[in-house]
Each structure stands twice: as C-alpha cells, then as structure tokens.
Amino acid sequence: xxxxxxxxxxxxxxxxxxxxxxxxxxxxxxxxxxxxxxxxxxxxxxxxxxxxxxxxxxxxxxxxxxxxxxxxxxxxxxxxxxxxxxxxxxxxxxxxxxxxxxxxxxxxxxxxxxxxxxxxxxxxxxxxxxxxxxxxxxxxxxxxxxxxxxxxxxxxxxxxxxxxxxxxxxxxxxxxxxxxxxxxxxxxxxxxxxxxxxxxxxxxxxxxxxxxxxxxxxxxxxxxxxxxxxxxxxxxxxxxxxxxxxxxxxxxxxxxxxxxxxxxxxxxxxxxxxxxxxxxxxxxxxxxxxx
Amino acid sequence: xxxxxxxxxxxxxxxxxxxxxxxxxxxxxxxxxxxxxxxxxxxxxxxxxxxxxxxxxxxxxxxxxxxxxxxxxxxxxxxxxxxxxxxxxxxxxxxxxxxxxxxxxxxxxxxxxxxxxxxxxxxxxxxxxxxxxxxxxxxxxxxxxxxxxxxxxxxxxxxxxxxxxxxxxxxxxxxxxxxxxxxxxxxxxxxxxxxxxxxxxxxxxxxxxxxxxxxxxxxxxxxxxxxxxxxxxxxxxxxxxxxxxxxxxxxxxxxxxxxxxxxxxxxxxxxxxxxxxxxxxxxxxxxxxxxxxxxxxxxxxxxxxxxxxxxxxxxx
Numbered sequence: 001x002x003x004x005x006x007x008x009x010x011x012x013x014x015x016x017x018x019x020x021x022x023x024x025x026x027x028x029x030x031x032x033x034x035x036x037x038x039x040x041x042x043x044x045x046x047x048x049x050x051x052x053x054x055x056x057x058x059x060x061x062x063x064x065x066x067x068x069x070x071x072x073x074x075x076x077x078x079x080x081x082x083x084x085x086x087x088x089x090x091x092x093x094x095x096x097x098x099x100x101x102x103x104x105x106x107x108x109x110x111x112x113x114x115x116x117x118x119x120x121x122x123x124x125x126x127x128x129x130x131x132x133x134x135x136x137x138x139x140x141x142x143x144x145x146x147x148x149x150x151x152x153x154x155x156x157x158x159x160x161x162x163x164x165x166x167x168x169x170x171x172x173x174x175x176x177x178x179x180x181x182x183x184x185x186x187x188x189x190x191x192x193x194x195x196x197x198x199x200x201x202x203x204x205x206x207x208x209x210x211x212x213x214x215x216x217x218x219x220x221x222x223x224x225x226x227x228x229x230x231x232x233x234x235x236x237x238x239x240x241x242x243x244x245x246x247x248x249x250x251x252x253x254x255x256x257x258x259x260x261x262x263x264x265x266x267x268x269x270x271x272x273x274x275x276x277x278x279x280x281x282x283x284x285x286x287x288x289x290x291x
Numbered sequence: 292x293x294x295x296x297x298x299x300x301x302x303x304x305x306x307x308x309x310x311x312x313x314x315x316x317x318x319x320x321x322x323x324x325x326x327x328x329x330x331x332x333x334x335x336x337x338x339x340x341x342x343x344x345x346x347x348x349x350x351x352x353x354x355x356x357x358x359x360x361x362x363x364x365x366x367x368x369x370x371x372x373x374x375x376x377x378x379x380x381x382x383x384x385x386x387x388x389x390x391x392x393x394x395x396x397x398x399x400x401x402x403x404x405x406x407x408x409x410x411x412x413x414x415x416x417x418x419x420x421x422x423x424x425x426x427x428x429x430x431x432x433x434x435x436x437x438x439x440x441x442x443x444x445x446x447x448x449x450x451x452x453x454x455x456x457x458x459x460x461x462x463x464x465x466x467x468x469x470x471x472x473x474x475x476x477x478x479x480x481x482x483x484x485x486x487x488x489x490x491x492x493x494x495x496x497x498x499x500x501x502x503x504x505x506x507x508x509x510x511x512x513x514x515x516x517x518x519x520x521x522x523x524x525x526x527x528x529x530x531x532x533x534x535x536x537x538x539x540x541x542x543x544x545x546x547x548x549x550x551x552x553x554x555x556x557x558x559x560x561x562x563x564x565x566x567x568x569x570x571x572x573x574x575x576x577x578x579x580x581x582x583x584x585x586x587x588x589x590x591x592x593x594x595x596x597x598x599x600x601x602x603x604x605x606x607x
Contacts, residue, residue, distance in 0.1 A: 282396040
C-alpha cells in the first residue's frame with residue numbers, strides 16, 4: 001500500500017529528527033546555550049562511525065558505545081572551558097543568548113574546518129544492513145528501521161532518566177528555574193555542564209544512527225543544526241516531549257510532500273510549517289508563555 | 292536644529308566626499324575590496340538600525356538581500372535601470388511590512404530562528420520555482436553597470452542609511468525603540484505604540500538591504516539562490532555589526548572595515564584553512580572584545596578622562 005509506505009517512512013524519519021533535536025533541547029533548555037555548532041558534532045560522529053566501519057569493520061552499534069562517551073566528555077569540556085566564562089559575564093539571559101550564538105558559531109567553523117581538512121568535501125556512505133524487510137505489506141530498509149528503533153529506545157531511556165532519577169530531577173529543576181535551583185542545594189553550573197555533555201552524547205548517537213543509511217559530507221552539519229533548531233523551537237524550548245511530537249510532524253510532512261506534492265518542496269514545506277506554527281503559537285507547540 | 296546638530300550630517304557628507312574619488316585611482320583588486328566593504332557597511336548599518344536599539348537579533352538579512360538581487364535579475368532587462376532600484380525598494384518594503392506584522396508576537400530566540408527560517412523558506416521556494424518553471428537553477432544578469440558605478444551607488448546608499456539612522460535617533464521613534472529594547476512591557480505602558488515603532492524601523496532597515504541586493508546583482512553576472520540567499524551573509528552582517536558595536540550609528544562600520552578585510556586576506560592566502568581561521572577569529576572577538584570596538588573606545592575615553600581629572604586635582 002502506497003499510503004502505508006509514505007506514513008511509515010515519515011515516522012522513521014520523524015523519529016530520527018526527534019532524536020537529533022533532543023540533545024539540542026537539553027543543551028538549550030537546561031544549559032541555556034544556543035549551540036549552533038550542534039550539527040557539526042552530528043557529522044563528526046557520522047565520520048567516526050564511517051571510519052570505524054570501513055577501516056576496522058566495527059558495527060555502528062558498537063560505534064555508539066565509543067562515540068557517545070567521547071562526545072559527552074568533549075561537550076562537557078566545551079561547556080566548562082568555553083561557555084562558563086560567557087555564563088559568568090552575562091548580565092541577562094538575552095546577553096548570554098547572543099554571546100553563545102556568536103561563540104558556537106565560531107566553534108562551528110573550527111569543527112567544520114577540521115573535518116574538511118581530514119576528510120575533504122566529498123560525500124561518503126557505507127553499506128550496513130541494507131536489506132529490505134516487510135512490515136504491514138510495505139518494504140523498508142533494515143538499517144532505517146534499526147536506526148528508528150534505537151532512536152525510540154534512547155528517547156525512552158532519556159525520558160525515564162529525567163523523570164525517575166535524582167539527577168534527572170535536578171536537571172529539570174535547573175531547566176525550570178536556574179535562579180531558584182541553588183536554593184535547594186543544586187549546583188547549577190555542574191548540572192548545566194552535565195546536561196550539555198548529555199546533549200553531546202545524544203548528538204553523537206544521532207550522528208552514528210544517521211550515518212547507517214545517509215550519504216553525508218563534512219559541510220553538511222548546518223543542515224542538521226537547522227533541522228534540530230526547527231524541531232526544538234517548534235516543540236517549545238526545553239520540552240523533550242514537544243521535540244518528539246514536532247520531529248514526527250516534520251518527518252511525516254516531509255514524506256507526504258515528497259509523495260503527493262513535489263520532491264523539491266520538502267524543505268520549503270518544513271519551513272512553512274515551522275513558521276506557521278510559530279505564528280499561531282509564538283513559543284512553540286508546548287512552550288511556556290513568554291519568558 | 293542648532294549649530295551642534297549639523298556636525299554629524301556634515302561629517303557624513305565630508306567622509307563621503309573624501310571616499311567618492313577613490314575609484315579614479317584604485318586598481319581592480321582594490322575596487323573589489325572596496326565594493327565588498329561598502330556593501331557590508333550598508334547592510335550592517337541597516338541591520339543595526341533595527342536590531343541595535345531593540346535587541347531583536349534578525350537573521351533575515353540574506354532574505355531581503357536576495358530579494359533585491361532577484362528583482363534585478365528579473366526586471367533588469369525589462370525596465371529602465373533607474374526604475375529597477377525603486378521597484379526593488381518597494382518590493383522589499385511590502386514584504387518587510389508583512390513579515391514585521393506577522394512576527395510581532397515573537398521574542399528572543401524564537402525571533403532569531405524565525406527570521407533564519409524565513410530566509411531559508413524564500414531560498415527553497417525560489418530554487419523550486421526556478422527548477423520547475425525557469426528550467427535552470429541559476430540565471431545570468433547581463434546588465435551594464437561598471438564596478439565604479441556600483442561603488443558610487445553603494446556610497447550614496449551608505450550616506451542615506453547613515454542620515455536616516457541619525458534622524459531616527461533624534462526623533463521620538465528613536466526613543467521609542469530604545470524603550471522597547473530596555474523593556475517592552477514598560478514601553479507599552481508608557482504609551483508607546485510598540486507595533487508601529489518596531490514595524491516602521493524593520494521596514495526601513497529591510498528596504499535598504501533589498502536595494503543593496505539590487506545594486507550588487509550585476510557584479511556577479513550569474514546568480515542562483517545559494518548565492519543570493521546565502522545565510523552566511525546574514526551571519527557576517529551580524530558579527531560585523533556586533534564587533535563594531537550596534538549601539539552607535541557609526542559602530543557597525545568600525546566592525547565592517549577590519550572584518551571584511553580580514554575575510555578577504557584569509558580567503559586569498561589560506562583557502563584550505565579558511566574556515567578554521569574564521570572560526571578562531573569569531574571566538575577571539577566574542578571573548579576579548581565583548582562590547583565591540585565602540586566599547587573599547589568608550590573605555591579608552593574613560594581612562595583618559597580619569598587621568599585628565601587626576602592631573603587637574605593633584606590633591607585627591
């Protein structure tokens with residue numbers, strides 16, 4: 001069935017978008033850093049998985065176990081070294097926003113430049129589990145299905161972690177009110193750094209998963225940053241559930257547009273949908289009223 | 292206006308008079324650099340007209356710039372050239388009014404990302420329309436405007452945007468914008484029609500950007516959406532205006548001159564590591580020049596002033 005095909009591929013795409021956006025949602029919602037270099041870390045993880053698979057034959061699933069802790073440490077260090085001085089000197093949330101946008105924009109170019117130096121500008125991909133599977137009479141590539149399944153599993157684990165553990169509760173407290181959190185004995189800076197690192201682990205996961213079925217090059221980070229930003233803003237800043245819904249909406253819209261309208265219009269429809277939702281709900285689907 | 296108020300407009304005109312004869316002596320390499328600097332000077336000053344006082348960070352520069360470039364590409368051979376620029380300005384103003392009125396409820400990062408999304412939406416739509424109805428992605432712009440002509444037009448527009456900025460700063464509108472930047476709710480309660488003030492200046496700023504796009508289009512002879520609507524333009528304008536200091540009328544220009552030159556030098560000499568060096572330049576600016584060059588000048592003036600006072604009152 002054609003419609004099932006379209007909806008299924010839309011949902012798979014949407015699941016991946018949601019995972020890409022969740023890391024950014026953590027980094028922006030908790031650590032208050034608008035990380036424009038986000039997509040570069042996605043691509044860096046994709047390249048790591050690519051190198052491990054083509055050089056050493058390591059499966060991308062194992063690459064996850066390497067990429068996630070590595071990216072956690074790297075992002076944690078980025079927050080500690082680069083972002084903490086900005087947080088200290090910021091007089092208002094608005095000032096921090098502008099500063100962090102500028103600083104991470106610089107970081108974007110540095111990371112992209114390093115990737116370009118190592119890998120050049122050519123497109124790469126590798127073939128892992130590229131076999132068709134039948135679901136409800138529709139054919140899907142196994143690697144896409146696996147990526148979407150892992151994305152859902154990671155999202156669920158994250159939600160449970162945030163909702164059920166002490167650390168998760170503290171992270172949510174910092175996200176809700178960074179000024180009041182220290183009053184109940186929460187070390188805001190430490191938790192912000194932890195959340196930023198956790199966002200980094202998620203971005204690495206999405207990069208590895210995307211690399212399983214996607215052709216990519218060193219200059220493509222911006223695309224992922226944009227997708228993640230749109231999903232985060234559309235869902236409401238700092239709202240993990242909102243990111244999931246917005247990701248699925250975008251994935252479905254993209255698949256439906258490609259199937260019934262015109263393949264060249266997918267991105268335009270994405271942006272139109274995003275702008276339309278912001279016009280009706282200025283703080284996103286599940287956002288709190290003006291800050 | 293009393294005698295003191297004439298200083299700023301006269302200084303602007305005098306500076307323009309000094310810069311005007313440069314194309315007669317400069318070689319083609321220097322002309323290319325000068326045109327580039329002037330283009331960013333107009334864009335950054337126009338950007339700061341709106342975003343400086345209100346603190347609404349707009350990334351829609353590329354959208355209006357590209358709109359202007361495409362107006363020239365479409366109408367350049369159909370209308371007399373002198374008519375294309377006003378038409379481009381009109382189109383820019385109309386679109387900016389629609390955008391301004393529809394984004395009123397957004398603030399903070401939502402506004403930033405909205406304006407960025409807007410530029411991308413326009414780019415995608417133009418790409419799609421060109422591929423579907425034009426048959427090609429890009430189009431050629433064969434319009435006979437010399438490098439010198441472009442330079443003089445940009446210089447003229449720069450004078451206009453500076454004078455406009457000067458007039459706005461002196462007017463009630465300028466104060467209204469500053470109040471909005473400080474606290475929008477308070478501004479509204481003080482009786483300021485924030486809607487009119489924001490949209491008016493947003494439209495003025497966007498109109499200048501559109502005209503710059505129309506002026507620059509003939510220089511490329513070939514444009515496609517990824518050139519005309521390049522998001523890098525928005526970001527470069529933003530970083531230049533912030534490096535200079537968006538709070539003063541002349542601030543953005545102070546950022547444009549060193550950065551446009553730096554980008555040019557980096558691109559010419561280190562094409563392979565351009566993006567790393569560009570990124571490092573950004574980081575250095577953010578960490579070491581946080582309040583812009585204008586801030587440095589003010590600091591310097593403070594230090595000198597204090598030293599002067601100390602000399603005058605040695606007893607203290």
